[in-house]
Structure formats: structure tokens, C-alpha cells
Amino acid sequence: MKKVFLITEDDTLRQTVAQCVAKLDATVESCGEWSEAKDALFKDRFDAVCIDYDAIKIEGLDAFILLDNILQKELTPGVLLLRKASQRAKQFISSLDSFRDSIELGGAEPSVELLAPHLQDLLAEAAADREQAQAPEADVGPTLVEVHLPSLEKGLLDKVSLPRVLYTLAQTRATGLLQLQNDSIKRRYAIREGQPLELKSAAFSDIETLASAFAWQGGQYAFAKTSVPDGEPIDVLPFIFNSLDRHVPQRRVMQSMMPHMRTYPTVTNLWAKRRDAVKANAILDKFMKACDGETHLEKALAALGADATAGFKASLYARHTDLIMLRSQPTPEGVNVQYDAAVEQAQQQRVEEEKKATKAYRATGTGRLDLEKELHDFLDEIEQATPYEIFDVWEGCGREPIKTKFYKMVKMHHPDVYGGNVSGDVKRLAQEIFIAIKDAYTELLKVEKEQTRPDPRESTGVGDSISEPMTSGRTSTNSGGKSVAGPSTETLNTGVSAASTGLDEPSFGAEPATQMASEEVDTDDSARQSRVERLKAKRRATPIGLGREPSTPIVQGKTRKSELRQGSEERKARLEKLRRKSTSGTTSGIHNRGDKAKKAFNEGYKAYRENENEHLAFRYFSTAYNLEPDNPTYMTFYGYFLFLNEPDKRDEAQKVLEKAIEIGDRQSLPDAHLFLGHILKVKDKSRQAMKHFKIAHKLNPKSREAERELRLYQMRHKDESNDESDAGSFLKNLFKK
Structure with missing residues (x-):
């Protein structure tokens, strides 16, 4: 029997959908909370999923992205139930592969007559998709015809x-x-x-x-x-x-x-x-x-x-x-139909290449270091760009182009794209990029309402974008495996001959087509310079670049960094550190140092968590810290275990932890504040210790250790206040007598 899953808080809608699916020989399960719905979708498989848009939209974009991934894996179609027309919802689901056209109620109450045809089509489509996916292609017809495609030369x-x-x-x-x-x-x-x-x-x-x-x-x-x-x-x-x-x-x-x-x-x-x-x-x-x-x-x-x-x-x-x-x-x-072996082989090779080109594969495979460098370069690029340049829109464009670009960038740059088993650097950079994109989106929505100006590039011909820096459309791969920028549209506007474009020209002669020498410069510096030139061209094409001030300026005497985030100097220092770390990864010796440090840290963490061997853990953490003294995670655990193993060096340990906190790495900050709180507590600086315990608990609400320290501190102060009040009452009664 087919199963339909409904996410809503409306009892009337639940009853109506239940009546519909009963006529279709199906059952329905429902819940009103996204957290419950997520667990149910992970545990069970459904034939269709219906979402009351008013119930789930409060969960934000991340919920929809995760839901889309789940439905795609299970070949389950999803549909939104809209109480009233929502252009935003339609635009958003158009970028999600598993969602079908929404069901609009038009302000009316849900009814069996309105919902039943849509649910019937949805279940039929799901059954057809799964039958097609499960049936082997060779079983479509017993007559096999091999087709030879013509030569393309x-x-x-x-x-x-x-x-x-x-x-x-x-x-x-x-x-x-x-x-x-x-x-x-x-x-x-x-x-x-x-x-x-x-x-x-x-x-x-x-x-x-x-x-x-x-x-x-x-x-x-x-x-x-x-x-x-x-x-x-x-x-x-x-x-x-x-x-x-x-x-x-x-x-x-x-x-x-x-x-x-x-x-x-x-x-x-x-x-x-x-x-x-x-x-x-x-x-x-x-x-x-x-x-x-x-x-x-x-x-x-x-x-x-x-x-x-x-x-x-x-x-x-x-x-x-x-x-x-x-x-x-x-x-x-x-x-x-079966195409000739050469075509089949080319298609299989393309599938393998596409798999290896995905961010999830590169984040865990041999291309991790190259991916880290690309992420760092892209982060640096968007940090120096305005919100308009990030989304490749113009001042006065209105909200619709911004939202369309944002939905595409969310699917492209969401941290979940890289999978769960990724290095700390990839995860950190992906989060930085995603936050920068969301901040730019928020800033643009503050100033853009309705469209007031046409696209200036329609008259100037400038049309490149940094919103998709890591797709095959922006880069190509040469024989050496190094990523190089593809030729930009601007370089092709100067003439119509093959020599002016630098492209390989097909030949109509009797001889096979020969390739001309390409004029591409396959260096990362030239690719970066090309992007900078295109960025300048875009700025010149905008009203601001023509010498006029924007009607609602986004940047008023401040840089992009200082506007989107506080503490720009600290962020600049962190970016510079990431740049040095990424650039330093060109020699195998430094790669080995990083690998050794990571291995030593993992061994130390294992000795600490599994074997409770603080002395052995300290030796491993010391090795990792000595190999990479600027790594905030290694710094945090080295400082704390220095204090545990050599209490007389607690001042030195305190300085190490304070330095780790200054770096501001979000991954290591909760532990750094927690460990520093323990040291200050031993030094009888309870108020300062509690300050760090509170920060640690705020950054990581699941930290039982921080929660316990805060609870003990509150109980201790409560007992002290009770003792003081008892003593005051005794003296008061004594003088009364």
C-alpha cells in the first residue's frame, strides 16, 4: 500500500488529505514539527510528501535543502500546499529537483475535490519513476538495435x-x-x-x-x-x-x-x-x-x-x-537502442569525471588541497566584492533577480554539498563562504524593493559573474590537471577569426581538423588577473562606476568587510593566515608536516577520550602543536594538557589558551573558553572563570562540563547568600532580647 507523508499543524488539512488518500488505496502519516518530520523521512520511505508551506517555511532554507536531498535519494516527489499564491515559494521550489508544481488553495479551505486529483497524479508519477529506475534498461524491449552515430570531425x-x-x-x-x-x-x-x-x-x-x-x-x-x-x-x-x-x-x-x-x-x-x-x-x-x-x-x-x-x-x-x-x-x-561502444565508453568516462569533479569527492579525495585553495581564493574574492558583484546584479534590479541568484548559490555553496567526512579547513572555509553569501543577501534585501533600472549590461555587453566560480563553465582543466580560467567573453569581442579567439578552429579541408596553438595562459595568477579585469569591467558598467552615487548606498565610506561583519582587522588576519597556509601547501615537506600534525592530534584525542591517558595525550598534543604552532585547535589542547601535566606552568598554559581565543576559530573556541575557565578557577579567579564557562556554554549548549560548572557556581553562591541571611537573623534576634 502506498504511503503519503504530510507536514502540517492543521487538523482540518490532515483529515482532508486522509480522506483523499483513502480513496486512492493509500495511507497517510503526518506531523507538525520539522524535527519530527526529518526523523520520519530518514527512517521510512514514502511515495509522496506534501508540505503545508505555512508550517515549514519558518524553518528556513536549510530545511528545504535537506528535504530536497532526502527526496532525491528516495525518488520521492514533493509538493507544496499554498494557502495563498506565493511567488517566493514558486521560485524557490523551481530550483529543487524533487518538488513538483505547488497546489494552490487560493484562500479556500482544503477539500477532497480540490486535493484528490493532484495527489492521484503525484502518486502515479512516483510509481512510474521508481518502476523505471528499478527496471533494467535492457528489459525495455527484446529487440536490441545498435546505432552508430556519425563522425563529428x-x-x-x-x-x-x-x-x-x-x-x-x-x-x-x-x-x-x-x-x-x-x-x-x-x-x-x-x-x-x-x-x-x-x-x-x-x-x-x-x-x-x-x-x-x-x-x-x-x-x-x-x-x-x-x-x-x-x-x-x-x-x-x-x-x-x-x-x-x-x-x-x-x-x-x-x-x-x-x-x-x-x-x-x-x-x-x-x-x-x-x-x-x-x-x-x-x-x-x-x-x-x-x-x-x-x-x-x-x-x-x-x-x-x-x-x-x-x-x-x-x-x-x-x-x-x-x-x-x-x-x-x-x-x-x-x-x-544501444549506441556504439565508443559512445558508451565516452559516456561512462564522462560519468566518472563528473563524479570526481563533485565537491564531496574532492573534499575527501586527492583533490582536497586544490579544493581548499579554490575555496580560499573564492572567499577572498567575495570579501573584496560588493553585494551587487557577489550576486551579479545591478543597483535598482529589484528583489526577484537577487532571490533567483540566491537560491542557485545556496544549492551550490551550502556546506552540506561537501559531505560530512571533510577536513576542518574545508568545512571552515565552506561555512565562511555560505555566511558571506547570506550576509550579502540580507544587505541587498534591505535596499532593493522594486526594479527601478534595466540591466546595464544589455547595452554594454558585460556579463560575467563571480556567483558561480567553481563550475565547469568558469574553469577548464589542462593536461597537467591544473585548473585554469576559460577564455572570457570580453576577449572574444575583438574579432571573428580563430587567431583572435585563441580557440581551436575546425577545418573543412581534406585533411583532418588540426588544432591551433591555444593562447591561454595556464597559470593561477593569470586566471585571477582575468577575474579582476572582468570585475573592473562590471564596475564600470554600473551606475556607480559612471561617477554617480547610488540612490541607496550600501557602502558608505566603508569597505565590504567592515560592513558585513564587525572586527574586520581580526577577519583580515584570519584570511591572511588561511592564505599563507594554502600557499604553503605547494611543497611535499610542508604537506608531510601537516599530515603528521593531524595524525598526532588524532592519536592524542583518542588517548584522552578512550583511554583517559592524560600524559600520553599531552605528548601527542605537544607534537601536533610543535609541527603547527599557529593551528588554534592544536594550541587549545596543548595549552590545557600542559596545565594538567605540569601545574606549575599554568601561567604559560593560560597565555596559550588566550592566544587561541584571540584567533577566533569557531571550531576550537568552545573548548578554549572551557579550558581557560578551569585554569582561572584553580587560580581562585571565580568571576573570570564563570565568564569563560558562560561563553563556552553559549557556543556549545550541549557541553555538559560547562553546564555543570555554571550550576555548581550558582549553587555555591546560593548557599553563601543563605548563610549570610541566617547569620543576620541570629544577630537581629539577639539584640531584640
């Missing part, structure tokens, strides 16, 4: 159609430069991961010209793998369909399909994967339903009635994208 468009070329690029997820030529017409397009990029650059042809090239009756194509600049990706499959519909004459479409009228169009396994993406295309959906493998193409098109003309274009699209196979014999069981 070069070819003639009268032999390999342009839709087939674009489809092959999409299937192989190729990145490079595509060039089309028809007589004297030459056009160039950037392709990344199989998707054409829309670029505002004179070096590349407009994306609309690629669509119009579908009308060509001849010509040739060439493709060269190379790095490409940033741009807006275009979804290939809808683009192919729309271009066929708009630019290919009906006469040519019918000429292409007429020779196949007596064949049997059979649906392939690819249709099940793409059906949801083309739900809005009613003609294609209707045509695919007619392709049962037992009906001739002629009858399948005739079954469309008045839509038969549009059905021809749908059939041509389905053939170019392998949604159907035209069989000479009836094939009612369907067809399973």
Missing part, C-alpha cells in the same frame, strides 16, 4: 542532417567549436557538454542563425574539441523540434518521410526517458502513442486526423532523435 549536410549532428553532439556531450558552411556563408557556434551556447559576442554567430540553418539544402559541417567561453546553454532537443517546425518547409519534410510509409514505426526505450520533457508538445505525444510497432507509418499519421500535417514534422523529429525506429517487420514489443 567533418561531413556533408546532405548526407548527415543538421538535426542529427546536433543530436550526436548532445549524446556524446562534446565541448568545442562547431562551424557550418554553405557556399560563402560561414557560421561558428560554441558547444559545451553537447549544448549550443548563446553568446553576446561578435566572434560567434547568433543562435537564431543555427535554427535558420535547418533550411539549408546543402553545405558542410566541422567540429573541433576545444575550450569555449561562458554562455547561456540551449536545451538541444526542444531546439531541434522548434527549428524543424519553423524553418524546414513542409514539402521537404514529406519528401523525407514518404519513402518510409510502409515501415512500422516502433517506440524505443529513449521515449520513456524523455516523455516528461515533451509533455507540452501534444502532437508529438499523440504521434508516439500511435507508434505501437504493428501499424504502418501511413496509418499512424492518418490516425492524427487534422493534425497529420504537423505529425509529419513530429515523425521526422522522432526519427532524427532515435525516439522511433522504422522497422521492416512488425515489432510490437518495442526496440532497445
Whole structure:
């Protein structure tokens, strides 16, 4: 029996949903607190999750991010119940993969008639997704057809159609430069991961010209793998369909399909994967339903009635994208498409590369040091940027662009992205970045209400952003494995030749396409300088950069650092320390010192917690501290265990702990204050000790030791006050007598 999980505090809504699911042969579980809901979702698996938006929105963004991760792992769809229309909620769930369109009550009370159709569709969709995920792909059809995709290097468009070329690029997820030529017409397009990029650059042809090239009756194509600049990706499959519909004459479409009228169009396994993406295309959906493998193409098109003309274009699209196979014999069981071994191998390699490129993999693998440096550089970059530059928006943009960018950045930079088993440095830097993004978001919402100005970049052509510094769109990897910045749009605006762009140019000659020497400078300094130049260009394009003062200034005579946080000098010192630590990680000797220090500290902590051997723990902590004397965590435990093992050196231990507190590392601060409180207590400085115990308890409310010290201090002072009051009463009664 299917199970629905409901998060709400409204008893009426609970009863209504229970009545709905009872009609659907399902059960419902509900709770009103997010903490309870989280535990239930971890323990059990549900077929659908409904959230009363008014009940959960108080938990904030982190709750939604965690909920989205849980639902994606379980292939469970989620839906929001909105009492009234909320644009903010719609925008937010659009960035979460597991959530479907929200159910709007429009101010009305929840009813079975209103909710039942939505819940029925939700449960049906969940069942289909899980059945598709559990069924092996080879079982879709017993007839296995191996498809050989055309060569991308070069070819003639009268032999390999342009839709087939674009489809092959999409299937192989190729990145490079595509060039089309028809007589004297030459056009160039950037392709990344199989998707054409829309670029505002004179070096590349407009994306609309690629669509119009579908009308060509001849010509040739060439493709060269190379790095490409940033741009807006275009979804290939809808683009192919729309271009066929708009630019290919009906006469040519019918000429292409007429020779196949007596064949049997059979649906392939690819249709099940793409059906949801083309739900809005009613003609294609209707045509695919007619392709049962037992009906001739002629009858399948005739079954469309008045839509038969549009059905021809749908059939041509389905053939170019392998949604159907035209069989000479009836094939009612369907067809399973398998691409040639080279494509399968390339796709498998891409999956492995994407896995290794994820932040969670890099945070625990061999790329941890590189990731730490990238995080540090990005943190330094956003610390020097204004809130407008962080979100790549302009003054007077209004709140909507800010919120859209914020939701994307939350998914990209939330600390949970790096997984749980990460180093302290990665965790600390990720938290610093996330806090800086949230602070910038808060500052922008204070001054931005409605949009008052258009985007100035639409007229200037400046359009790079630092809001996505660690995606493949911002960097590429050379053969040495070092991350280098990809060519920016600005560098491509100076001309249209290959030499001016520094890209590898495809060749139409008889010889295979040769690669030109790239003009990229693969050094981290040049990549950083490129970002600085783009940042300057953006500032010049904004109203502030033109010499005018903002109507509501965010920075008034202060730097970005001093505005977002107090204690900018302390933060600057911490950033400088992180920079030195990151830069120093270029030699294997220093890497070994850091690894040895970390290993010694872990052994010391184990000796302290598991074996209660304070002397052995002190030896390990001393080793870690001597190897990395500036590490606040090592400093904290060394100082305290110096006091435990050598009480006569308590003054020295106090200075070490005070220095650790001055650094301000959030991870070690609770222990540093707690340990310093113990030392001050032994030195009969109770008031100062209690001050540090209170701070330790505030930073870590779960600290039983700090809580116990505070409770003992309160009990002691309560007893002293009672003794004083008893003595006063005795003397008072004595004098009365």
C-alpha cells in the first residue's frame, strides 16, 4: 500500500488529505514539527510528501535543502500546499529537483475535490519513476538495435542532417567549436557538454542563425574539441523540434518521410526517458502513442486526423532523435537502442569525471588541497566584492533577480554539498563562504524593493559573474590537471577569426581538423588577473562606476568587510593566515608536516577520550602543536594538557589558551573558553572563570562540563547568600532580647 507523508499543524488539512488518500488505496502519516518530520523521512520511505508551506517555511532554507536531498535519494516527489499564491515559494521550489508544481488553495479551505486529483497524479508519477529506475534498461524491449552515430570531425549536410549532428553532439556531450558552411556563408557556434551556447559576442554567430540553418539544402559541417567561453546553454532537443517546425518547409519534410510509409514505426526505450520533457508538445505525444510497432507509418499519421500535417514534422523529429525506429517487420514489443561502444565508453568516462569533479569527492579525495585553495581564493574574492558583484546584479534590479541568484548559490555553496567526512579547513572555509553569501543577501534585501533600472549590461555587453566560480563553465582543466580560467567573453569581442579567439578552429579541408596553438595562459595568477579585469569591467558598467552615487548606498565610506561583519582587522588576519597556509601547501615537506600534525592530534584525542591517558595525550598534543604552532585547535589542547601535566606552568598554559581565543576559530573556541575557565578557577579567579564557562556554554549548549560548572557556581553562591541571611537573623534576634 502506498504511503503519503504530510507536514502540517492543521487538523482540518490532515483529515482532508486522509480522506483523499483513502480513496486512492493509500495511507497517510503526518506531523507538525520539522524535527519530527526529518526523523520520519530518514527512517521510512514514502511515495509522496506534501508540505503545508505555512508550517515549514519558518524553518528556513536549510530545511528545504535537506528535504530536497532526502527526496532525491528516495525518488520521492514533493509538493507544496499554498494557502495563498506565493511567488517566493514558486521560485524557490523551481530550483529543487524533487518538488513538483505547488497546489494552490487560493484562500479556500482544503477539500477532497480540490486535493484528490493532484495527489492521484503525484502518486502515479512516483510509481512510474521508481518502476523505471528499478527496471533494467535492457528489459525495455527484446529487440536490441545498435546505432552508430556519425563522425563529428567533418561531413556533408546532405548526407548527415543538421538535426542529427546536433543530436550526436548532445549524446556524446562534446565541448568545442562547431562551424557550418554553405557556399560563402560561414557560421561558428560554441558547444559545451553537447549544448549550443548563446553568446553576446561578435566572434560567434547568433543562435537564431543555427535554427535558420535547418533550411539549408546543402553545405558542410566541422567540429573541433576545444575550450569555449561562458554562455547561456540551449536545451538541444526542444531546439531541434522548434527549428524543424519553423524553418524546414513542409514539402521537404514529406519528401523525407514518404519513402518510409510502409515501415512500422516502433517506440524505443529513449521515449520513456524523455516523455516528461515533451509533455507540452501534444502532437508529438499523440504521434508516439500511435507508434505501437504493428501499424504502418501511413496509418499512424492518418490516425492524427487534422493534425497529420504537423505529425509529419513530429515523425521526422522522432526519427532524427532515435525516439522511433522504422522497422521492416512488425515489432510490437518495442526496440532497445544501444549506441556504439565508443559512445558508451565516452559516456561512462564522462560519468566518472563528473563524479570526481563533485565537491564531496574532492573534499575527501586527492583533490582536497586544490579544493581548499579554490575555496580560499573564492572567499577572498567575495570579501573584496560588493553585494551587487557577489550576486551579479545591478543597483535598482529589484528583489526577484537577487532571490533567483540566491537560491542557485545556496544549492551550490551550502556546506552540506561537501559531505560530512571533510577536513576542518574545508568545512571552515565552506561555512565562511555560505555566511558571506547570506550576509550579502540580507544587505541587498534591505535596499532593493522594486526594479527601478534595466540591466546595464544589455547595452554594454558585460556579463560575467563571480556567483558561480567553481563550475565547469568558469574553469577548464589542462593536461597537467591544473585548473585554469576559460577564455572570457570580453576577449572574444575583438574579432571573428580563430587567431583572435585563441580557440581551436575546425577545418573543412581534406585533411583532418588540426588544432591551433591555444593562447591561454595556464597559470593561477593569470586566471585571477582575468577575474579582476572582468570585475573592473562590471564596475564600470554600473551606475556607480559612471561617477554617480547610488540612490541607496550600501557602502558608505566603508569597505565590504567592515560592513558585513564587525572586527574586520581580526577577519583580515584570519584570511591572511588561511592564505599563507594554502600557499604553503605547494611543497611535499610542508604537506608531510601537516599530515603528521593531524595524525598526532588524532592519536592524542583518542588517548584522552578512550583511554583517559592524560600524559600520553599531552605528548601527542605537544607534537601536533610543535609541527603547527599557529593551528588554534592544536594550541587549545596543548595549552590545557600542559596545565594538567605540569601545574606549575599554568601561567604559560593560560597565555596559550588566550592566544587561541584571540584567533577566533569557531571550531576550537568552545573548548578554549572551557579550558581557560578551569585554569582561572584553580587560580581562585571565580568571576573570570564563570565568564569563560558562560561563553563556552553559549557556543556549545550541549557541553555538559560547562553546564555543570555554571550550576555548581550558582549553587555555591546560593548557599553563601543563605548563610549570610541566617547569620543576620541570629544577630537581629539577639539584640531584640
